[in-house]
Structure formats: structure tokens, C-alpha cells
Amino acid sequence: MASRSSRQSYSHNHNNGSSSSSSTSTSSSSAAAAVSSRTTVGHAQPAHNSSGRPKPPSATSRRSVIPNSRTQSFHSDQEPRRVRVAIRLRPRNAEDLLSDADFSDCVELQPELKRLKLSKNNWSSESYRFDEVFTETASQKRVYEVVAKPVVESVLNGYNGTVMAYGQTGTGKTYTVGRLGKEDASERGIMVRALEDIIASTSPASDSVEVSYLQLYMESIQDLLAPEKTNIPINEDPKTGEVSLPGATVVRVQDLDHFLQLLQVGEANRHAANTKMNTESSRSHAILMVHIRRSVHEKVNDEINSQEKGTKSDLFDGNGIPIVRKSKLLIVDLAGSERIDKSGSEGLLLEEAKFINLSLSSLGKCINALAENSSHIPTRDSKLTRLLRDSFGGSARTSLIVTIGPSARHHAETASTIMFGQRAMKIVNMVKLKEEFDYESLSRKLEGQVDHLTAEIERQQKLRDDDKYKLEKQLRECHDSFAEARKVLVTRSEILEKENIHLESEMKGILNELNHQKDLNNLMQDKVSKLEMSLKHSEQHQLENSTYQKVLADTTQMYEKKMAELIKQIEDERAHSENAEEQLALMKKLLSEQQKSIQGQKQIDELALKLQEMYQLHENTLSELQSLKSENKDLLLQKEKLNEELHSVRQRLLEQEKQRKGIENELFKLKRAVPENENDFEDKKSYMKEELSKGSSEFGNRMGSYRSNPLRENISGQRATIAKICEEGKISSVIGPNKVCLILLFFFPVVTSIDTMIYKLFGLHNTVGLQKILQLLTSEDSDVQVHAVKVVANLAAEGAPHLPIISTCLK
Ligand SMILES: Nc1ncnc2c1ncn2[C@@H]1O[C@H](COP(=O)(O)OP(=O)(O)OP(=O)(O)O)[C@@H](O)[C@H]1O
Structure with missing residues (x-):
């Protein structure tokens, strides 16, 4: 009871709201029994702070059942987050109506107060507070949004998350969690709605959503997507504490239809056996594991240690770096927590019930230990607790939906289930963001860049070569x-x-x-x-x-x-x-x-x-x-x-x-030599002769130049006539015919005829005398006579004083 008192001291969010101090735990279910036994022995109470809120767990209380799995991540933010627990009441079914016709319901819900009253007897009841209370009329959508959606959002942000349904057989666990809603989408359960949101929030190009669907049946893990795979081992990384099922089939979800097909296949393979309590009772724990890998580009966080920062700065030069957020969502549909005696199981069904009870009992023990900050958490008692070690007391954000039925016939199971939920509400997980450098995509990106740069270099080289x-x-x-x-x-x-x-x-x-x-x-x-x-x-x-x-x-x-x-x-x-x-x-x-x-x-x-x-x-x-x-x-x-x-x-x-x-x-010489009269003529005759004979050669030479001249030839021809005249007149005998001609030519250059020249000669110079001319008339040479006649005629024509002489001569 002490524990109940302590629970009552929770704040309105954390207080379980129990109004009764009496222990009513008579649950026969294993988990509930474990919780009950713990509660009964009054083990460790949850710590509280002065404000009435539960203290954050100490190092011991916070300890996860798994070691820190973020050794490769650089985020160190851890946030305490309590396991959220909601309760859902299934509507009365036909059986309830039939069998409980004479009884009233054993539970009364106060959803506005988030409380549930569990009747203890006709006059007393116990009140329990939950994080959410869903009546029988609560829609699937609302249940999802209140219970699962926050977890899904956390998972999308890089945290692990768990949504689990716990409750007695037939109270609506599978209805709440695994309903496909093929014909009516409003009937879709948490699995389908969660995947719907996840697919809508992720990018097929940069993110990946992969699912595995398994069932734990009689302590054997079977792959619901490949039913031939049974007894799949659980692998726990001693360093990171990560739990994985390496043998399980992992399918990358392409779209919602694809997931629905997968879910359908899994449901078909889920082992179900009819029991007396529920003809379609699930005799195994179904576990849907959703692995989400999201690429996030962020700047290097200041929180990154300097070594890492230096390395990444070198690589990315302070720009966005590829960061991948890996998270895992577990959606667990537990098997029914019915009592074996009530179920009437026998044979195989009895064996199944034993295993179911074993795992649920183990889960209850762990939850008890966690709730009481026990130093030992018996997670290894069952495969279920091993699989869920991160969901309770680990780093996951966990929501638990507890389903109950209204029938008073199952009052004890209902009370046990409620107590299971109440215990779970005490568990505080240290949720951790799981971010890692995406070395793989970084490597791919760098390889792509290297390829691109290599091609560019080759192209540039080719261009350079061409140039x-x-x-x-x-x-x-x-x-x-x-x-x-x-x-x-x-x-x-x-x-x-x-x-x-x-x-x-x-x-x-x-x-x-x-x-x-x-x-x-x-x-x-x-x-x-x-x-x-x-x-x-x-x-x-x-x-x-x-x-x-x-x-x-x-x-x-x-x-x-x-x-x-x-x-x-x-x-x-x-x-x-x-x-x-x-x-x-x-x-x-x-x-x-x-x-x-x-x-x-x-x-x-x-x-x-x-x-x-x-x-x-x-x-x-x-x-x-x-x-x-x-x-x-x-x-x-x-x-x-x-x-x-x-x-x-x-x-x-x-x-x-x-x-x-x-x-x-x-x-001049000739002038000197010419006689003045007849007497002088004879005196100078010898002188002239001498002179002329001396100069005749010079004169003849001087005249030689004229011999070629035709005029001078003519003159030469006439010279003979003159010479004859001079000879007749005794002139030529004195100076010679040549000199006579030259004299004539010199003094009478304009004489046109021999006759005129002779006339002039005799007229000007009386050296010859008229008598001589007249003597020429009688010359024997006819030419001389002709010329003499012409001269005389000229003299007569002139009327000169010679005329009487000529007349005398002519007589
Ligand atoms: N909230 C609800 N509204 C309407 N019907 C419901 C509701 N919850 C459960 N049922 C009905 O009750 C029946 C049993 O539900 P379900 O199979 O989900 O129970 P269970 O807890 O999964 O049982 P088991 O543990 O044996 O598998 C189903 O027919 C289901 O349709």
C-alpha cells in the first residue's frame, strides 16, 4: 500500500489517482502477479521531489537495461521521460451481455478526470489515474493520436519508441494495435496508422523505412514474413546494447499498400488458436519492428568534441554534413494475460499459456524492479523482456495501452491489468536521440563527388589536351x-x-x-x-x-x-x-x-x-x-x-x-706691185714676176681648198679664158693666169660674166690700155675675139670716153 500512497503523491500527470489504500490485487496473471507480489512486499518506492513530481532517476535508477548505444553518436542529450499508460475499455460483447446480465460493470470510467474506478465490491471501489482513459466509444483514431502518435513523432525525430498493448485475452489488444481496417479505414489500428504517418513523413530518396514482423511463440521467435524462420536468435551488442534480430526478414516499405500486404501476410502467419475464452485469441506476442533511417543535414554542433569537429570541418568546411538518425519503433501486441485455469487450456494450449504467462510474468517482474528502482532488473528471464529491454528503463519513449473488459466476471484480471499499468507508469526512461554521422552515405556521397571530380578532372584534362x-x-x-x-x-x-x-x-x-x-x-x-x-x-x-x-x-x-x-x-x-x-x-x-x-x-x-x-x-x-x-x-x-x-x-x-x-x-703686195703707167709696168714687171712666182705656190695651195667647190670649178673653167685674155693683153705674162683670176675674184666678187670682168679689168686699170683690147679683136683665138668684142661693146654702151677710140679701132 505504501506504493499506492506514493503513487497518489504523483502530480496530476503522474499520480495514478488511486483513492483506495487497500490492496485489491488478486490477479492471477503472471505479470500482474509479479507486480502484485512486488507491491505486496513493499519494495522500493519511486523517488519524489519536493514538488511532488517524481525525481529524475538517479544514476542507478536511470540506468538502462542496455548500455549506452550512442557511442558512435555525437548527441549526448538525454531526457527523462516516463512511460505513458492509457487504459481502454472494450465495449460489451455478446458474451458479456449474456453472462453479466445480472451484474453491473466492474469498472467505471471518468475520462474527463482520466480516472478509472474499479469496483471492489458493491459498496467500495478503487480509483486509478492514467495518462489517458478511453471509454468503449473511443475511436481508433483518437487512441492512436493520444497513445501512439507522440511516440511515432519521437521515432521520426531519432528516438526509439515502443507502443505496446497489454491486457486480458479478448479485451481488444489486437483490435487496438493490429487491425488492418481494409474495409473501413477508420478501423485501422496503431500499426497501420503509425506506418501511414511514418511513410508520409519520410522521403524515399533520402530516408528508409524497413519492417520486420515477428512473433514470440513459446519462447521462440518466428518470422511472420517468412514463417519458415523460427527460433530466431536475439543479438545484443555488448558495447551499444542494441538489440537486433539478424535472422529476421527486413523489408523496405515502399508505400502503405505494400505495408498492408506485409501486415496481412504476417497476420495470416500469426499463430492463433482457439481457446475457450476467445476463438480468435492470439497465443503469441506479435512484434512489429520498424527501422527508420533518416538523413539530416545539420551544421556541426558545438557539442561535438573538438577532435570530431576538426575532422569534420576539414571534410565539410563548416557546411552541412550528412547526419543520419536511426530509430526503431516497436509495436507490440502481447498475448492475452488470461489465467490458465480460466482459459481451460490443456495440452498444447496449456503449454502455450504457460509460456505466455512466463513471458508476461517476467515482464511484470522487470517493470516492478524498474518501478522500484531495483538494482537488478531480470531482463534475461524471457525473450520478451530481452526484446523489450530498451522499451522499459531504456532509451525509448514508451506508451502502453492497457485494455480491459467491462465484465465483472473478469474482475480479478482487470484489476491485475490495471495494476500492471499503474506500475508501468512509474518507469522513467532516459530517451536519447540517436544521431550518427552517416559515414555510409557520406562515403557514398564522397565517392560520388570523387567520381564527379575525377570525371571533371578528366574532362578538364581532355579540354586542356585539346587546347x-x-x-x-x-x-x-x-x-x-x-x-x-x-x-x-x-x-x-x-x-x-x-x-x-x-x-x-x-x-x-x-x-x-x-x-x-x-x-x-x-x-x-x-x-x-x-x-x-x-x-x-x-x-x-x-x-x-x-x-x-x-x-x-x-x-x-x-x-x-x-x-x-x-x-x-x-x-x-x-x-x-x-x-x-x-x-x-x-x-x-x-x-x-x-x-x-x-x-x-x-x-x-x-x-x-x-x-x-x-x-x-x-x-x-x-x-x-x-x-x-x-x-x-x-x-x-x-x-x-x-x-x-x-x-x-x-x-x-x-x-x-x-x-x-x-x-x-x-x-697689199699686189697694190704695191701694180704699175702706174706703161713705164712703171716694165719696172715693176720683174718685181711682180718674182713675187707672183714666189707666192704662186702659196696662192695655189690656198686656192686648193676651193677646188672641190663647183663654183670654183666654174671659175677655174673661166680662168682659162681670162688667162687667154691676159696672155693676149700681156697681163698673164706678168702675174700668170691664176693670179689674174684671183684678183678678179677678189675685187669683183659680184661679176657675173667674164666679159664684164674683163671690161672692168681693162676699164679700171689702164695698164693694158685700149690698144691692147683692140689688139684682142684680132686675136687668133675665137673665144678671145668674142670676148674682146663684148668688152668693146660694153665700153661703147657706157658711152665712156673710150668710144672715139673704139670707133677708131673699129675702123
Ligand atoms: N474497442 C472495441 N470496439 C469494438 N470491438 C472491439 C473493441 N475491442 C475489442 N473488440 C472486439 O473484441 C474482440 C476481441 O478483440 P481482440 O481480438 O482484439 O482481443 P485480444 O485482446 O487481442 O485477444 P487475444 O489476446 O486473445 O488475442 C474482437 O472481435 C474485437 O473486434
């Missing part, structure tokens, strides 16, 4: 074009150099020639000036040469002008040439610079273009030079001709000058 190949190709092409351009430039440079050398030599030649021409010009100018001087001196005597001199002066002036122009052109050409040389030097410099560092085809092309322009300019210069040369040549030829003409003119002038002087001398 490198293209660049190398371009470089080779550039090298080739550069070498070719260089070759062309070198060739052109060589050609230009040769042409330049050639031009330079030509320029030198031209310059030399020009200098020579200048010298010649100077000489010519000197000669011309001298000639001009000479001409000036002989200007008075050489009027006929004035035209020549003028032409010569004009020609010389023109020539000088042309020479000046030519010099100017040559100077221009020299300037051009110097400019070309400068440009060529620039080109050479550019070429050398270009040869040193050619930066590309573009510069080469520009240089080639410039070079071509220079070459064109050079070509033009050459052609201009050539034309100037030809002009110079022509001018030189003209100059040569002019020089020759000038020379010949000068020669003629000199000769004429010389002839003139000679003639003047001879004339």
Missing part, C-alpha cells in the same frame, strides 16, 4: 609561316641589298658622270666664253657668223638650262636615292628587328606590304633614273653635235680669218 594540341598546332603553323616569311624577307632583303648596291654603284657612276659633265660644262663654258670673246673681236668682220653665234649662245644657254635642270633632277634623284637609302636602311632595321622578334603573321604581312611599296618606289625611281639617263644621253649627244658644229664653225672661222689675212697681205 594544348590546338595551340601546338597553331604554334607550329605560326613557326612555319614565320620561317617562310623570314625566308621571303631574307630573300627580298638580299635582293634589295643587291639592288641597293647596284643603285649605289649606278649613283656613283651617275655622280661621276655628272661631275665629268660639270667639268666638261665648265670647260665648254670656258670655251664658249673664249669663243664669245673671240667672236666679239671678229664681230665686225664676221657678220655672217652672228647668227651662228647667237644660235650657239642660245644653244649654250639652252644647254646650260638643260644641264641645270638635269643637275636638279639628278639632285632630286639623289635626294630620292638618299630617301630610298634611308627607307631601305629603315627597312633593314625593321627587317632585323622583325627577324629578331616577329610577332605574327600580321606584322610580317605589313612589312611585306611596306617592302612591296618600297620595292615599287624603288622600281619607279629606277625607271625615272633610267629615263633621266636616256635624257642625259640625248643631251650629251646633242652637246656632242653642238661641240662638233662649234668646232667646225670655229675651224671655218679660223680658216676664213687666215685666208682673209693672207688675201689682205697679197692684196
Whole structure:
């Protein structure tokens, strides 16, 4: 009772609400008996704090039946959470109505107070407070939301959870937990609704929901999804305390329909045997294990120890890291906790009942021990307690639904069940969040990243190789074009150099020639000036040469002008040439610079273009030079001709000058030699003869130059006639016929006929005398006679004083 008193001291949430101090535990069920016995002996009471709330369990009281399973997790948050217990009253069934017709219900529910009154007898009852009280009209949905949904949410958040139904056979455990509700969804039990929520809250891409469905039948674990698997061993990790069933089938749930199919298969395989109490009684404990694995990306928590933090920081650079939350939900539909004597079982059924009672009794003992903070929790007494070690006193969040029937016939079982629930309410679990680094998915992710990066590196490498190949190709092409351009430039440079050398030599030649021409010009100018001087001196005597001199002066002036122009052109050409040389030097410099560092085809092309322009300019210069040369040549030829003409003119002038002087001398001598009269004639005859004979050879030579002249041949022809006349007149005997003719020619250059000349000769000079002319009339030579007649006729025509003489002669 002490325990009851202590329970009464719970707060409204924790107080079991028992209003009676008397122990009414007469349960014959094993678990209830265990609880009862513990209660009766008055073992350890739950600790309370000053506020009436149960103290958080001490290290000892909190201890889990399993070791800390979070050695790999980094969350250390632990939260005390009491096992939540709700009670549900099944509606009266036909049997109840029939058998209890004369009795009232043994329980009275006060759901608003979350209390249950269990009648002890007709006049007294005991009141018990639960976390929730469901009447017979409570819907499946509400039962789920109140009892199971918080646990499911915890499981989705990474905590282990357990939802378990405990109660007498036929009170609605399977109805509450395992009903499929195929035809009516509102009838669905906790299993289906829990999976519905879990599936809806998880992502098939990042999360996984796996289920195993087992039954514990006669201390043997059988796989309900693969019934051939029996006696599946329980594996307990000594380090983590994790309980697992490695032999059990684990199926990843795809959707709710898939789960319903699985559940249906499991239900079909669940062993059920008819008992006298319930034709469809479950003779085994059904355990649905739901393994949830959820990926959570969180930042590195400050709580992570520095070593782990450092490692992860290196890996993720402070960004979200893959964290996986692994949690397990157990939904347990326990077998009925009926009394063996009441069930009337025998044979196999009796054996089943014994095992059921054994496991439930063991569970009750554990719950008692936990509730009383016992130092020893007998979890290893049965497989059921081994499987549920994490659910009671462990790290799981646990809700217990206790089902009872209304029939007074089962008052004792109902009371025992209620006490089981009341004990369970004292158990405080230390729920723990089970988060782990998802090394597996991290590894997969990293492998994926490595693959991606490797592919990217390979792609980049391939791109680099392609670029490198293209660049190398371009470089080779550039090298080739550069070498070719260089070759062309070198060739052109060589050609230009040769042409330049050639031009330079030509320029030198031209310059030399020009200098020579200048010298010649100077000489010519000197000669011309001298000639001009000479001409000036002989200007008075050489009027006929004035035209020549003028032409010569004009020609010389023109020539000088042309020479000046030519010099100017040559100077221009020299300037051009110097400019070309400068440009060529620039080109050479550019070429050398270009040869040193050619930066590309573009510069080469520009240089080639410039070079071509220079070459064109050079070509033009050459052609201009050539034309100037030809002009110079022509001018030189003209100059040569002019020089020759000038020379010949000068020669003629000199000769004429010389002839003139000679003639003047001879004339002077002749004048001296001419007799004044007949007597003087004879005196001077010898002198003249001597002189004439002396000069005849010179005179004859001087006249030789005229022999080629036709005029002079004519004169020569007439000379014979004159000579005859002179011979007749005794002149020729004195000076000779040649000299007579020359005298005639000198004094009478305009005489057109021999007759006139003879007439003049005899008329001006009376040396011959009229008598001599008249004597010619009688000359034996007919020609002389004819001419003598003509002379006489002329004299007569003139009416000269000779006329009387002539008349006399003619007589
Ligand atoms: N709350 C309820 N509302 C309506 N019917 C119910 C309710 N609870 C139970 N029943 C009915 O009572 C009968 C027995 O229920 P159930 O089989 O769930 O009992 P049980 O506790 O699982 O029995 P066992 O332990 O023998 O398996 C079923 O026909 C079920 O439909």
C-alpha cells in the first residue's frame, strides 16, 4: 500500500489517482502477479521531489537495461521521460451481455478526470489515474493520436519508441494495435496508422523505412514474413546494447499498400488458436519492428568534441554534413494475460499459456524492479523482456495501452491489468536521440563527388589536351609561316641589298658622270666664253657668223638650262636615292628587328606590304633614273653635235680669218706691185714676176681648198679664158693666169660674166690700155675675139670716153 500512497503523491500527470489504500490485487496473471507480489512486499518506492513530481532517476535508477548505444553518436542529450499508460475499455460483447446480465460493470470510467474506478465490491471501489482513459466509444483514431502518435513523432525525430498493448485475452489488444481496417479505414489500428504517418513523413530518396514482423511463440521467435524462420536468435551488442534480430526478414516499405500486404501476410502467419475464452485469441506476442533511417543535414554542433569537429570541418568546411538518425519503433501486441485455469487450456494450449504467462510474468517482474528502482532488473528471464529491454528503463519513449473488459466476471484480471499499468507508469526512461554521422552515405556521397571530380578532372584534362594540341598546332603553323616569311624577307632583303648596291654603284657612276659633265660644262663654258670673246673681236668682220653665234649662245644657254635642270633632277634623284637609302636602311632595321622578334603573321604581312611599296618606289625611281639617263644621253649627244658644229664653225672661222689675212697681205703686195703707167709696168714687171712666182705656190695651195667647190670649178673653167685674155693683153705674162683670176675674184666678187670682168679689168686699170683690147679683136683665138668684142661693146654702151677710140679701132 505504501506504493499506492506514493503513487497518489504523483502530480496530476503522474499520480495514478488511486483513492483506495487497500490492496485489491488478486490477479492471477503472471505479470500482474509479479507486480502484485512486488507491491505486496513493499519494495522500493519511486523517488519524489519536493514538488511532488517524481525525481529524475538517479544514476542507478536511470540506468538502462542496455548500455549506452550512442557511442558512435555525437548527441549526448538525454531526457527523462516516463512511460505513458492509457487504459481502454472494450465495449460489451455478446458474451458479456449474456453472462453479466445480472451484474453491473466492474469498472467505471471518468475520462474527463482520466480516472478509472474499479469496483471492489458493491459498496467500495478503487480509483486509478492514467495518462489517458478511453471509454468503449473511443475511436481508433483518437487512441492512436493520444497513445501512439507522440511516440511515432519521437521515432521520426531519432528516438526509439515502443507502443505496446497489454491486457486480458479478448479485451481488444489486437483490435487496438493490429487491425488492418481494409474495409473501413477508420478501423485501422496503431500499426497501420503509425506506418501511414511514418511513410508520409519520410522521403524515399533520402530516408528508409524497413519492417520486420515477428512473433514470440513459446519462447521462440518466428518470422511472420517468412514463417519458415523460427527460433530466431536475439543479438545484443555488448558495447551499444542494441538489440537486433539478424535472422529476421527486413523489408523496405515502399508505400502503405505494400505495408498492408506485409501486415496481412504476417497476420495470416500469426499463430492463433482457439481457446475457450476467445476463438480468435492470439497465443503469441506479435512484434512489429520498424527501422527508420533518416538523413539530416545539420551544421556541426558545438557539442561535438573538438577532435570530431576538426575532422569534420576539414571534410565539410563548416557546411552541412550528412547526419543520419536511426530509430526503431516497436509495436507490440502481447498475448492475452488470461489465467490458465480460466482459459481451460490443456495440452498444447496449456503449454502455450504457460509460456505466455512466463513471458508476461517476467515482464511484470522487470517493470516492478524498474518501478522500484531495483538494482537488478531480470531482463534475461524471457525473450520478451530481452526484446523489450530498451522499451522499459531504456532509451525509448514508451506508451502502453492497457485494455480491459467491462465484465465483472473478469474482475480479478482487470484489476491485475490495471495494476500492471499503474506500475508501468512509474518507469522513467532516459530517451536519447540517436544521431550518427552517416559515414555510409557520406562515403557514398564522397565517392560520388570523387567520381564527379575525377570525371571533371578528366574532362578538364581532355579540354586542356585539346587546347594544348590546338595551340601546338597553331604554334607550329605560326613557326612555319614565320620561317617562310623570314625566308621571303631574307630573300627580298638580299635582293634589295643587291639592288641597293647596284643603285649605289649606278649613283656613283651617275655622280661621276655628272661631275665629268660639270667639268666638261665648265670647260665648254670656258670655251664658249673664249669663243664669245673671240667672236666679239671678229664681230665686225664676221657678220655672217652672228647668227651662228647667237644660235650657239642660245644653244649654250639652252644647254646650260638643260644641264641645270638635269643637275636638279639628278639632285632630286639623289635626294630620292638618299630617301630610298634611308627607307631601305629603315627597312633593314625593321627587317632585323622583325627577324629578331616577329610577332605574327600580321606584322610580317605589313612589312611585306611596306617592302612591296618600297620595292615599287624603288622600281619607279629606277625607271625615272633610267629615263633621266636616256635624257642625259640625248643631251650629251646633242652637246656632242653642238661641240662638233662649234668646232667646225670655229675651224671655218679660223680658216676664213687666215685666208682673209693672207688675201689682205697679197692684196697689199699686189697694190704695191701694180704699175702706174706703161713705164712703171716694165719696172715693176720683174718685181711682180718674182713675187707672183714666189707666192704662186702659196696662192695655189690656198686656192686648193676651193677646188672641190663647183663654183670654183666654174671659175677655174673661166680662168682659162681670162688667162687667154691676159696672155693676149700681156697681163698673164706678168702675174700668170691664176693670179689674174684671183684678183678678179677678189675685187669683183659680184661679176657675173667674164666679159664684164674683163671690161672692168681693162676699164679700171689702164695698164693694158685700149690698144691692147683692140689688139684682142684680132686675136687668133675665137673665144678671145668674142670676148674682146663684148668688152668693146660694153665700153661703147657706157658711152665712156673710150668710144672715139673704139670707133677708131673699129675702123
Ligand atoms: N474497442 C472495441 N470496439 C469494438 N470491438 C472491439 C473493441 N475491442 C475489442 N473488440 C472486439 O473484441 C474482440 C476481441 O478483440 P481482440 O481480438 O482484439 O482481443 P485480444 O485482446 O487481442 O485477444 P487475444 O489476446 O486473445 O488475442 C474482437 O472481435 C474485437 O473486434
